[in-house]
Amino acid sequence: MILDRYFENAWAILGLKLGAILVLFLVAPIVVGYAEHKVLAHMQARLGPMEAGRFHGWAQLVADGVKFIQKEDIVPRAADRFVFTIAPVLVVVPVIMIFLVIPFGPGGWWGENMDLGLFYVMAISTVGVIGVLAAGWASANKFSLIGALRAAAQLIAYELPLVLAAAAVAMQAGSLSLVGIVEAQDHYWFVLPQIAGFALFVLASLAELSRPPFDMPVADSEIIFGHMTEYTGIKMAMFLLAEYAGVVALSGVATVMYLGGWHGFLVGWIPGPVWTFAKIGALAFFIIWLRATYPRMREDQLQKMAWKYMIPVALANILLTGVFKVVF
């Protein structure tokens, strides 16, 4: 452990780790959000934000944050005030909790090395949709409610391939601890034997985050902005923060599970955390790229894809992994 060398008090270490995770949780979404602005803009042959902060509009999202804080906090008259207020919190908190277990580098670059870290991530990532449902219902708006229902239906459908893909990785690594999974990829990354699982995991994570092309729950051309329609100011910002932090968190989990975590290749002198963040960045770029490339899928296509294609493939993947483990 790196921190053990400098601090004796366990509480000091705990406090520092929690502080670092909170800072990461607040900074990483801004970086990914800015990257999304710029990458989408360049893919569509335009410039994107150029003014805020002088250099290529780097401070655009900081300015957006200040704007969100200043805005009036409106609660619709028919809304259920209490549920309406706690819903954004229910969405944000699980995302922060995922960051606790992601290992960024060897020797203690993680919040907590849980014995069942992978299982914990799966359990926590399902909780956020309760906040989405609560938000959609409490807004007392039909568009919000439809968005929330779509989000829940999507989560139920894509939770299965996500968990089944993760189960295959756990079998391959022989461990549920995220640190143990990274250590098991010492010789080769699991993306090689688990290429189908990797595709399933990334697609299902996109669906869980309602990111394009799986953004039916917030389809702006049909239902305005889904469960977020009635939200303004800082509560709206919390939903957006949860979405971008979710991109980072699930890219982090996918990096740990499939892309070898802190293990590098070719060059040995680059430290582990740099590798981890580079891989998270590459995955986040890929997720943004998909948004610029594919149109939104229809609701029935979404459901069909999960139940008819992804779940059978995930089950076959588990079977093959089992055979692989027994034979080799």
Added chain:
Amino acid sequence: MTGQEMAFLALGAIAAAGGVAVVTARNVVHGALFLVAVLAAIGALFLLLGAEFVGWVQILIYVGAIVVLLLFGLMLTKAPLGRGALDNQQRGIAAIVATGTFAMLTWLVWHAFGDERITFVRAVRTADIGNALFTSYVLPFEAVSVLLLAALVGAILLAKKD
């Protein structure tokens, strides 16, 4: 009183208060959200007692799946948008059933544990649970999976029957 016991009492109080709130809530969605608090507190109790796996299963299955399905079903059918009032006329029978269940569980827990105090327990390793499931308990495990399969087929049959 140890810190663990204090945490146990606090979590138990949250779960109990949440349980009361679930049945007294006049709004089905509020009831379901209180249920989230109850189930999360019970999951935390499992974690506190060293049953890490069961604790997270509680969160994954009950909070993440069952409550989500419950809310989904309610919102598709009868959850009123905004404020709504809900009541049930079968209070008497419900009170009898609840009191009976409470008395039986209290008696059971009392007889099973008596004055035993909560001691510091090491978390059970998940690998041990897996080994136990697939060696000593493989028959019950398979029986339960057949039962679940039957339930699945039954649900599809019911849904198709129109």
